[in-house]
Amino acid sequence: MSIKIYGDPGSGSLRRITSAAAVMGVEIERVNIDLFKGESHTPEYLELNPHGLSPVMVDGDFVLYESSAINLYLAEKAGSDLAGTTTRERYEILQWMFWSGEQWRVFATLTFDEVLAKRFMGKPADESIVNLAAAKLRAGASVLDAHLAKHDYIVGDRLTLVDFDIAGPFSQNERTKIPLNEFPNLVAWQQRLLETVPAWADTKREVDVRIDTALEAAGIKL
Template sequence: MPIKIYGDPGSGSLRRVTSAAAIMGVALERVNIDLFRGESQTPDFLALNPHGLSPVMVDGDFVLYESSAINLYLAEKAGGELLGASTRERYEVLQWMFWSGEQWRIFATLTFDERIGKRLMGQPEDESIVRLAFAKIRAGAAVLDAHLADRRFVVGDRVTLADLDIAAPFSQSHRTKIPLGEFPNLVAWQQRLLETVPAWAQTKREVDARIDGALEAAGIQL
């Protein structure tokens, strides 16, 4: 049976999973979940993930949520070097994945919720929340920018799961205006991913089509 992935095509979290799967050659059966229509809040979906968030993976009778956990599962199942080419690299990849979840992506998601999610619900953004998120993003971006000053990728000499986890905020950055453009090494690294990792470029097009379509349908211009 194919591995099923439930998620909204506009989700940066789903993007991380579908990109990783494409890089590794793992076949996925996509099941679209429309977050804007509340499809992640139905009893059937909440039985898969009680948080009502996507993506969710179903592999036979095994259900797993959280994108990073799904990617680790797929990488161990498929083999390859997305988890690093050595034991040391593996732990560096894990370090940056945990760092991304704790100190990075959460603030980009918070900004999306304030600047895009609330607008779609007809609510004003809370500027104090945006200021806090921007401060945290700048602090993390400064660390990344220094780290990437003499590196092509986050760990080793090729793309790993660390790159995909950390690159996720770029999925919505031109809509949310988070201050990533202030950090030239970070911008150059993201462009490198788009130019050298076809799956990352393809999933960007999918995210853009989904979110831009939703904004247009709602009559919202950013």
């Protein structure tokens, strides 16, 4: 029985899973969920994730949401070194993954909700929220930029799950205008991922087509 991953092709969170799964050689069955049509809020989907968010993994009778947890599960199942090979490395990866969830990606998502999602609903962005999120992202980016001045990757100078985790906001930064391009080491690291991890480049194209097509269909120009 294959592992099913439910998600919208325009989701940066889904991108983190599909990219990591490809690198780890984990076969997954994609089940597309159209967020723009409200398919994540059907009674059937809410049984999988009561928050109405994607992605969600279903492996037999085991249901798991939150992309970071899903990637850790897939890595353990595959015996992959992307989750770390030593105790120290594993905990460094977890440290940065927790940091990414609390200090980083949440503010990129908040900006997406204000700058893009509200446009689809015909509502204006709350600039106070956008500015707050930008300030938080700059604070986090400063930490990352200093770290990446000395490292090619986030942990251990090789690709791990946390690279996908922290790279997630780059999926929409050109559309939401979050301030990531102000930090040269961060930009160089992202470019390194695109050039050395084919799955990351492939999923960027998938996200771009999905979101740009949706914007065009809605008549939204950024």
